[in-house]
Amino acid sequence: MTSTSLRAILVGSPNTGKTTLFNALTGQTARVGNYSGVTIDRRVGRILGLDARVGTAPELVDAPGTDSLSARSAEEMITLRAVLGLDEADPDLAIVVADATRPQATLYLAVQVLELGLPVVVALTMADELEGPGPNLERMSRHLGVPVVQVSARTGAGLAQLRTVVQIALKTPPVAVPLIDWPSSVLNATRQVATALPTTWLGAEPTAARRSALARHALLSIDEEDELEDIEPELRAAVYRARDTASEDLDLAIVQARYAWLDHGANSWKTATHIRSLTEQLDRLLLHPVAGFALFIVIMVTLFQLLFTGADPFITAIEAGVGALATHTSSMLPPGFLHDFAIEGLIGGVGNVVVFVPQIALLFLIVGFLEASGYMTRAAYLMDRIMRACGLNGRAFVPMMSGFACAVPAIMATRTMSRKRDRLLTMMVVPLMTCSARLPVYTLIIAALFPPDTLFGVFPVQGMLMTSMYLFSMVIALVAAGVLGRTILKGPPVPLLMELPPYRMPRLGELLRLVWLRTRQFLTDAGTVILGFTVAMWFLLSFPALPEPVGGIVALPEQEASEWQAQKLEYSAAGRLGKAIEPAIRPLGFDWKVGVGLIGAFAAREVFVSTMGMVYGIGEEVDEESPALRERLRSEAHPDGSPVYTPLSGLSLMVFFALAAQCMSTLAVVKRETGGYRWPLFLFVYMTGLAWAASLLVYQVGRLLGFS
Numbered sequence: 001m002t003s004t005s006l007r008a009i010l011v012g013s014p015n016t017g018k019t020t021l022f023n024a025l026t027g028q029t030a031r032v033g034n035y036s037g038v039t040i041d042r043r044v045g046r047i048l049g050l051d052a053r054v055g056t057a058p059e060l061v062d063a064p065g066t067d068s069l070s071a072r073s074a075e076e077m078i079t080l081r082a083v084l085g086l087d088e089a090d091p092d093l094a095i096v097v098a099d100a101t102r103p104q105a106t107l108y109l110a111v112q113v114l115e116l117g118l119p120v121v122v123a124l125t126m127a128d129e130l131e132g133p134g135p136n137l138e139r140m141s142r143h144l145g146v147p148v149v150q151v152s153a154r155t156g157a158g159l160a161q162l163r164t165v166v167q168i169a170l171k172t173p174p175v176a177v178p179l180i181d182w183p184s185s186v187l188n189a190t191r192q193v194a195t196a197l198p199t200t201w202l203g204a205e206p207t208a209a210r211r212s213a214l215a216r217h218a219l220l221s222i223d224e225e226d227e228l229e230d231i232e233p234e235l236r237a238a239v240y241r242a243r244d245t246a247s248e249d250l251d252l253a254i255v256q257a258r259y260a261w262l263d264h265g266a267n268s269w270k271t272a273t274h275i276r277s278l279t280e281q282l283d284r285l286l287l288h289p290v291a292g293f294a295l296f297i298v299i300m301v302t303l304f305q306l307l308f309t310g311a312d313p314f315i316t317a318i319e320a321g322v323g324a325l326a327t328h329t330s331s332m333l334p335p336g337f338l339h340d341f342a343i344e345g346l347i348g349g350v351g352n353v354v355v356f357v358p359q360i361a362l363l364f365l366i367v368g369f370l371e372a373s374g375y376m377t378r379a380a381y382l383m384d385r386i387m388r389a390c391g392l393n394g395r396a397f398v399p400m401m402s403g404f405a406c407a408v409p410a411i412m413a414t415r416t417m418s419r420k421r422d423r424l425l426t427m428m429v430v431p432l433m434t435c436s437a438r439l440p441v442y443t444l445i446i447a448a449l450f451p452p453d454t455l456f457g458v459f460p461v462q463g464m465l466m467t468s469m470y471l472f473s474m475v476i477a478l479v480a481a482g483v484l485g486r487t488i489l490k491g492p493p494v495p496l497l498m499e500l501p502p503y504r505m506p507r508l509g510e511l512l513r514l515v516w517l518r519t520r521q522f523l524t525d526a527g528t529v530i531l532g533f534t535v536a537m538w539f540l541l542s543f544p545a546l547p548e549p550v551g552g553i554v555a556l557p558e559q560e561a562s563e564w565q566a567q568k569l570e571y572s573a574a575g576r577l578g579k580a581i582e583p584a585i586r587p588l589g590f591d592w593k594v595g596v597g598l599i600g601a602f603a604a605r606e607v608f609v610s611t612m613g614m615v616y617g618i619g620e621e622v623d624e625e626s627p628a629l630r631e632r633l634r635s636e637a638h639p640d641g642s643p644v645y646t647p648l649s650g651l652s653l654m655v656f657f658a659l660a661a662q663c664m665s666t667l668a669v670v671k672r673e674t675g676g677y678r679w680p681l682f683l684f685v686y687m688t689g690l691a692w693a694a695s696l697l698v699y700q701v702g703r704l705l706g707f708s
Contacts, residue, residue, distance in 0.1 A: 006058035006170050007089060008047065009082055011113065012097030013106045014065040015374065015501040017125035020153040020510055021097055022062040025049075025163070049160070050167045058170055061091070069112040070220035077228065080217065083113060086200060093119045093169050100124040100134050100150055101502065104259075104266050110144065111178055111258050115213035119173030120146045121165055128152040129502070136269040143265035145176025154507065177209045180261045183253050189242035190215040196238035219243070219250050225491060227420055279374075279502040286378055296382050299375075300401050303366050314358035322351035345538040357519060363402055363409040364518045365511055370398070372506030381500070390478045391485025393417075396426045400477065403433030404470075407666045411673060412518065425481060425489045427673065428683055431666050432477040434470045434658060437605035441657050442469055444609055448630040449650035465654075473658050480690075488682075537603040537664070539573070541611075546571040566615055574599045588656065588695040589649030601662045608657075646708045652699040660691035 010025075012018035026045030046057035063079040071077045081087050083094060094113050098106040103124065113120055122141075127134065127150045134150060141148040147165045151158030182190070193215040201214050222231060222239040243250060286292045326347045333339040370376040380394030387396050395417045403410040410430045414423045446462050453461045485491070546568040569575050578595030585595055593615045600611030609629070616632045636644040661667065667680040674680070 007061070007091050008058055008093040008095055008166065008170065009061045009063055009091040010095045010097065011063045011079055011083065011109060012065060012125075013067045013099070013109055015371075015377075016065075016097045016099045016106055017153055018065055018097040019062065020507065021123060021125055021151065022060065023510070023513070024153040024156070024159055026060055047163065047166065049163050058092075058166075060095075066109065068109060068220075069217060071228070077221075083116065083118065084201065084203070090203065091118070093121060093166065093173060095166065096120055096122050098122060098124055099501075100126050101129050103135055103140070104262050107144075107262055108258060111180075111262060112213070112217075114144065114146070114176060114178050115180075115209065115216070117175060117177055117207050117209040117213070119169060119175055120144075121162075121169050122146060122148040123162055124148060124150045125153060127157060128155050129504075139269040140265065143268060145178070178261055180257050182257055183248070185246050185248050186216070186219075186250060186253050186257065189219055189246055189250055192242045192245075193218050193235070193238045196232070196235045198232050198235060216254055220254060227491075282503060283378070283500065286375070287381065292378075293382055296379060300379070300398075303370075306362070306366070311358035311362050315355055318355055318358070319351065322347060322354070340542060341538070344542070345535045348538065354523075357523070359406045360409040360412065361515050361519045363406075363413060364515045367398065367402075367413055368511045368514045369506050372504065372511065374501045374503045377500050390481040391489075392422060392425060392481055396422065396481075399426050399430055400433055403430040403435060403477075406435050406437070407431045407433070407663065408669050411666065411669045414673070421489055421491050424674070424679065425485055427670055427679070428484055428489070428686075429477045429481045431661060431663065431683065431687065432473055432480060432659065434473040435605070435663075437663065438469075438657055440606045440609050441601075442466060442654055444612075444630065444633075445650045445654055448633040449645055449647050465651075469654060469658055472655075476659065476690075537574075537600070540577070541569065541572055541574045541600060543573060544571065569596060569611075569615055584692075587700065588692065589646075589652045589699040590656075591644060594653065598656075598660075598662065601657075602664055604665065605657065605662050608662075643708075648699060648702040648707045651702070652695045655698050656691045656695040658691075659687060659694055661687035 010018060010022055022043065022045065025047050027048050043062040045060050045062075047060050048057055050057060061082060063082045066079045069080045069083065071080060083091065085091060096107075096110040096113055098110060107122070110120065110122055122144060124135070124137070137148045137150055147169065149158055149162045149165050151162050153159070190212050194211045197211060197214055197218070202210065218235060218239050219242060222228065222236055223243075286295060326343050329347060330339065330343055333342060367376070370379065376398070379398065382394065383397040384394035387394050396414075399410045399413040399417075402413055407430050410433070411427050414426045414430070417423045417426065442465075446465050450462055450465060546564075549564060575592075575596055577599055579592040581595045581598075582590075582592040585591075585598075590598075593612070596615055597608045597611045601608035612633075613629050616629065616636070633645045634643075638644060661684045667684060670680040670683055671677060
């Protein structure tokens with residue numbers, strides 16, 4: 001075996017410090033990619049600090065965190081495939097990470113890896129949280145049959161010993177198969193399924209232990225509701241037959257036998273004593289069915305308000321920087337196509353990408369903090385009952401809440417969900433949450449078309465309308481999740497099974513590294529798509545170009561220049577598209593000018609305001625607070641003198657914006673996360689159809705009831 005062929009894989013449960021250990025072993029050598037066919041991160045580095053005689057540092061692959069090798073979705077299969085070497089070379093060693101403060105719970109994964117007959121070294125992390133010496137490593141090693149090293153990646157304690165043990169294990173790999181007392185029903189089912197295992201799973205020289213372990217994996221993973229693809233029909237049929245003929249629940253029997261073997265070993269090693277009093281005291285409050293839920297709401301509102309307001313100064317700075325760059329570039333280029341393309345197309349497109357960076361970075365900082373501290377599992381537990389009624393589990397709540405700030409980072413936050421079906425369903429409803437980009441549109445319409453009156457002399461109409469739009473989006477999102485979860489994405493939610501880890505103070509370095517990796521991935525993947533869409537929208541809004549007046553637009557008075565800009569927009573492809581779609585949107589109370597605004601808003605919802613400023617010749621440098629634009633909307637009239645914009649048409653427009661997929665950035669990120677155009681296309685069609693139907697209902701029923 002040459003030094004260049006040495007390869008280890010790091011596996012472990014979430015919240016065991018696996019990523020911290022990976023970083024400690026590899027230093028800055030890690031590179032990040034994706035596993036084939038999915039968006040799950042694949043991190044690979046070199047184990048540094050080994051004896052110089054080893055030669056090239058062995059490769060270390062960081063497998064996704066998982067509590068078990070059993071899997072019922074394609075994403076959950078990743079760790080098993082990595083352990084088996086199905087996608088690349090077989091690993092020479094598995095380093096299984098377990099928590100020294102709760103070894104029995106986190107060693108379950110180690111048992112499954114040992115059953116496969118793979119060389120194993122166990123790294124007991126969180127040693128710095130132990131009170132006293134911790135478990136007896138010699139007895140634990142004797143029971144497991146493999147080396148056990150106690151480490152703390154935070155402090156560096158035990159890392160040198162772990163490197164030494166790994167170096168020895170790579171040269172003379174220890175192989176031990178746990179002697180578990182399997183019930184007769186499990187043995188019979190294992191024999192039935194083992195004969196149907198695909199050769200790709202078994203490897204070149206399959207052992208009896210590997211056959212049996214993979215048969216038990218198939219028994220725990222394959223059923224009528226799994227999402228596993230490429231499962232041989234013969235294997236699936238064998239599993240179904242084994243389940244039908246078994247005298248007991250095979251899932252329960254297999255899991256109980258493994259834990260019984262672990263518990264027997266736990267009697268021989270000294271159980272670590274660990275201060276849990278703080279965790280237990282906090283959980284009495286934070287998991288309380290009433291107080292815990294109230295505190296949860298307060299925590300979420302506070303954190304996402306921070307997301308909303310904390311990113312604002314950075315967004316403002318980025319917008320100012322992009323504006324300064326545009327001004328500088330404009331002074332260097334002569335008027336013409338190249339000038340407009342560089343300023344409005346390229347620089348504007350880059351601005352549309354980087355403006356999301358503060359919110360994305362801050363969101364991943366918040367989510368990373370919640371996960372590393374141990375509170376995320378509590379939040380999922382508290383929300384599970386409510387989300388389950390809508391076909392989801394508790395982990396969907398955080399992405400949906402963050403959708404109030406921006407759907408782009410919210411969709412990326414669905415990566416915390418383990419099952420593809422649940423992630424897809426959450427992605428399909430997150431864009432329905434009222435994001436910050438809708439706020440300028442609501443502000444403009446409410447201020448322009450709804451007087452500042454009060455209802456019953458107490459409740460301000462404008463404030464109630466704004467609040468109602470937020471509540472409306474929440475209700476529709478939950479209803480949509482329930483409908484899609486029972487039709488297009490049919491399937492019961494996976495039960496939320498998790499162990500509540502102790503509360504810990506996250507490491508700032510690890511959080512910042514996570515934020516950097518996620519943000520860089522957004523810029524390199526979704527950012528390129530957003531830039532392309534932005535440039536395409538610029539072409540639609542700019543061509544065909546209306547011939548400039550004699551002497552150029554700069555020679556015109558300000559009012560005439562603004563009116564010429566409006567004519568230019570009407571003459572463009574976007575203006576013609578607005579007129580083309582007018583028959584479809586007129587029943588909603590909209591004319592072609594609103595149609596142009598809707599087309600422009602596809603680049604970003606808030607662009608609707610500036611586009612309407614251009615349509616009405618006021619200029620594009622307007623915002624939702626512009627008195628001139630508000631007054632123009634109030635005074636705009638049809639040829640017969642009737643107003644174009646009324647409170648009813650304004651409400652119809654807000655409903656349309658609340659439900660329509662008016663955001664190319666969201667579609668670009670969905671494309672990135674799902675790996676194709678199928679789901680973003682479905683998202684666009686279903687949301688646009690829903691928006692059209694709801695807006696039609698509001699406007700036409702309102703007219704029948706006598707509203708204007």
